[in-house]
Amino acid sequence: MALITLLPKQEQTFFSFLAVSVLLFLCWGVIEVESGIGVNWGTISLHKMSPFTVVDLLKQNKIQKVKLFDADPAVMKGLMGSGLEVMVGIPNDMLAGLSSSTSAADLWVAQNVSRYMVKGGVNIKYVAVGNEPFLTSYSGQYQSYVVPAMTNLLQSLAKANLARNVKLVVPCNADAYESSLPSQGTFRPELTPIITQMVSLLNSNGSPFVVNIYPFLSLYGNSDFPQDYAFFEGTTHAVTDGPNVYYNAFDGNLDTLIAALAKIGYGQMPIVIGEVGWPTDGALGANLTAARVFNQGLVNHVLSNKGTPLRPQVPPMDVYLFSLLDEGAKSVLPGNFERHWGIFSFDGQSKYPLNLGNGLLKNAKDVEYLPYRWCIANPLKDLAEVTNHVRLACSYADCTTLNYGGSCNEIGAKGNISYAFNSYYQLQKQNPRSCDFDGLGMVTFLNPSIGKCRFLVGVSDYASSSGFRLQDSWISVLLILLWDAWLFLM
Structure with a gap:
């Protein structure tokens, strides 16, 4: 069932609740009223935890809704029997085939x-047809496929007797609409006919409009954007729009969409926030403090049921935080921050205190780490010829924290080399040969992490990889310990 809270329960009267229920019935059909905070679970990672561990992490933190970007069999297997409400996704590159073939949709x-x-x-509650298919940077390559793909998929769900239980949605980026003031919101002219068709289909099937809103990207991409307007702590740059005043970019953006929907005849369309969040690394302004302030402010704002000036006391149906875990293999074309959106690090450890309405985040249990050891630059070696080794290591592993604005940007040249070496070494499951680098690397049991710069230890999904393998004989362990001790005493 759809989940939404329309009014603060303490303030509801029977008649106001009845009036709202009647309005909902007339506009959208009968729905259950209960708000929800969910998360996006992306899997473009270099170090993947077992899906069962991730599902347990979700359940520990009482996160009942999860949004996926595909329907990976391993992830779906982990979700079996969990009771979690799931949105599965269809990648954009599949839309053409699904739009032209009913058998492909079936x-x-x-x-x-x-x-x-x-x-x-x-x-499974939702199927997401594409992911931001109208994004400006795609230059329209997916636009013509969306409505035909939806039509075929709706027929396929009906054939499978699932149309009542599974709803189609189309996650849209906020660049699908525009305006200088929220009340003047309109969809981009070239999109208006397509989105009108799409919204008509969504509405006729009881589906919400899904939108991704990123105040961080507004701040990142515009040096004139007021920083405090991106958060929920109050601003000296409030936006006045007739009788309405906006104190944060999230509400302003959401009401721009609401106004755009009203202009095509669907002003009461229910809305789900498909993605919203703040990264913790990889750019100026992307840090733990800012992420905590933004995400906690967002959660408090949504759960307060204040709504927006155009929809007072009607918050979005659901809000999916972006994201659950860091994804170290994502493209950095938009920016190095793309790999650092998680409220948890890649190994399921909470990055900062955050309360989603059920207490502070709890860390993942029973994570299978590789042995606690690291690869660093050998301090006794001449590192003059190390550049190509670092470049090679970072072409495979994630070194984005070393760049300007990153948490490891100020650890010095030798620290940078060690970080690159270790990132590659952990990615290679600590294969001894992966720490050679023509004799310039060495394995250590002393954690080389410096301040906020964390040198990671990899994780393994396989029990056979936890604990020491054949090459981890006590002789080699003793030699490493003696080498560490000697270096420490020098």
Whole structure:
């Protein structure tokens, strides 16, 4: 069922609740009223925890809603029997095939929805048709496929007797609409006909409009954007729009969408926030403090049920934080911060105190780490010829924290080399040969982390990898310990 809280429970009267219920019935059909905070679970990672560990992490933190970007079988298997409400995704590059073939749509539904919606299976609530397919940078390459793909998929869900339980949505980037003031919001002219068709289909099937809103990107991409307007702590740059005053970019953006929907005849369309968050590394302004302030302010704002000036006391149906975990293999084309959106680090450890309405975040349990050892630059070696080794290591591993604005940007030249060496070494599951670098690397048991710069230890999904392997004989361990001690005493 759709989840939304319309009014603060303490202030509801029977008649106001009845009036709102009647309005909802007339506009959208009967829905359950209960708000929810969910998370995006992306899997473009260099170090992947077991899906069962991730699902346990979600349940520990009482996160009941999860949004995926595909329907990866391993992830879906981990979600079996969990009871979590799931949104599965269809990648943009599949839209063309699904738009032109009903059999392709039937097959996708059979393989990615029907097979999991069994007793004790996965509670699939939504199917996301593409991900931000109208994004300006795509230059329209997916636009014509969206509505035909939706039409075919709706028919396929109906054939599988799932149309009542599974709703189609289309996550849109906020660049699909524009205006100088929220009340003047309109969809981009070239998109208006397509989005009108899309919204009509969504509305007729009881689906919400899903939008991704990123105040961080507004701040990152515009030096004139007021920093305090990106947060929820109050601002000296409030935006006045007729009788309405906006104190944060989130509300302003959301009401711009609401105004745009009203202009095409769907002003009461329910809205879900598909992605919203703040990165913790990889750029100026992307840090733990800012991420904590933004995400906690967002959660408090949504759960307060204040709504926005155009929809007072009607918050978004659901809000999916971006994201659950860091993804060290994501493209950095938008910026190095792309790999650092997680409220948890790649190994399920909370980055900062955050209360999603159920107490502070709890760390993942029973994470299978590789042995606690690191690869660093050998302090007794001449590092003059190290450049190519560092470049090679960082072409495979994630070194984005070393760049300007990153948490490891100020650890010095030798620290940079060691960080690159270790990142590659952990990615290679601590294979001894991966710390050679023509004799310039060495393995240590002394944690080389410096201040906020964390030198990671990899994780393993396999029990056989936890603990020492054959090459970890006590002789080699003793030699490493003696070498560490000798270096420490020098």
